[in-house]
Amino acid sequence: MSSTSCLAPPPLRLPCRRVRLPPPSAAVGATVAAERPSLRFKPRGAAPTKGWRLVHISCFRQEQDVSTSDDGINFEYNEQAEISEDSDLKEEDGGSPNRDDQNYVNGYWFDRAQKMKENLQETIFRFWNGRWAVPWTGQTIAQVMFLWIATFWLVGSWIVPFLAHAAGFSKETLTHRGQALYSLVTDITEGLAGIAILHQCLGRFRPLPPGWFEFKLKGKWHWDVVLGCLLFPLVNLLSHINISLVHMSSGPVAGVSGVEQSIVARDPVAMALYAVVVTVCAPIWEEIVFRGFLLPSLTRYMPLPWSILLSAAAFALAHFNVQRVLPLIFLGVVMGGVFARSRNLLASIVLHSLWNGFVFLDLMK
Structure with a gap:
């Protein structure tokens, strides 16, 4: 081959387009020039709607075969597709929408009921098997509770009265404000003695596993507290039932006589001091001991619901008041449930404080 010879470039291949042909009426009389290459249409894919078939225009001479005719643009009307579409529309129109809607509604509520059932079962299972990682044994649990009860009794019955006597006064001779301050001290x-016992007895287990003695401001524990507050009337009803069962005398209730006396006297300073005692101090250290330590520790040996019930019974007995055993057990169960659900001591402390405030305001009526 000489250097002057060259190869002809390949013919230009234009991109093919898909076109939609007009209806038969518009195509009548259409002609195509003789010099144009004849176009052959091939069916491509599924037939479109309204009976027309999408065709492929051959744009290249190489794709033309010898049998191409010069009759112009050819088209084909797909009557079968239109008939099939009309039959589908008739079937849809002739159906029973009411029955289909009813079946859909029934299926929807059935699915919702199934999901609610599964969620409830999962919640109960998780609650029943909810446990803390307890690094100590029952011996440590008994040791802490025994030391706390002994310290509680010694501080309230011996140490503070002895210090007051050494200072030259006794509780019986104090005014309403003096008695309120005495109760606060x-x-x-x-509370400090109980926290010191926990610190000393659990010191060898540090660092404690996650979930112990947690105070968290974040979370949805506020709603648990609200639900707990809705049960306050039931706690109050149990209190009246308990009092009627033990045939309480007409005297003042033990443990709140000083509060009642200050309320009767309308001493604002004494009432403020008692409010701090019942709504701040007592809820903090009681929840740390019973919900923060005892309840999680019991999950080492029993399921969570039994741990809540047993810690609630210990909480009621620690108040040394037979007239309030039933309401305090129920209240302990409620606060234990709130704590177990939120794993947050702040939730049970707030609920405890609100209950004591509810009782305090009820006494002021």
Whole structure:
């Protein structure tokens, strides 16, 4: 081959387009020039709607075969597709929408009921098997509770009265404000003693596993507290039932006589001091001991619901008041449930404080 010879470039291949042909009426009389290459249409894919078939225009001479005719643009009307579409529309129109809608509604509510059932079962299972990682044994649990009860009794019955006597006064001779201050000092001392016992007995297990003695502001524990507050009337009803069962005398209720006396006297300072005692001090250290330590520790040996019930019974007995055993057990169960659900001591402390405030306001009526 000489250097002057060259190869002809391949013929230009234009991109093919898909076109939609007009209806038969518009195509009548259409002609195509003789010099144009004849176009052959091939069916491509599924037939479109309204009976027309999408065709492929051959744009290249190489794709033409010898049998191409010069009759112009050819088209084909797909009557079968239109008939099939009309039959489908008739079937849809002739159906029973009411029955289909009813079946859909029934299926929807059935699915919702199934999901609710599964969620409830999962919640109960998780609640029943909810446990803390307890690094100590029952011996440590008994040791802490025994030391706490002994310290509680010694501080309230011996240590604080002895210090008051050494200072030259006794509780019986104090005014309403003096008795309120005396109760505040006693409660703070008992709380600090209980925290010191926990610190000393659990010191060898540090660092504690996650979930112990947690105070968290974040989370949805506020709603648990609200639900717990809705049960306050039931706790109050149990209190009246308990009092009627033990045939309580007409005297003042033990443990709140000083509060009642200050309310009767309308001493604002004494009432404020008692409010701090019952709504701040007592809820903090009681929840740390019973919900923060005892309840999680019991999950080492029993399921969570039994741990809540047993810790609630210990909480009621620690108040040394037979007239309030039933309401305190129920209240302990409610606060234990709130704590177990939120794993947050702040939730049970707030609920405890609100209950004591509810009782305090009820006494002021």
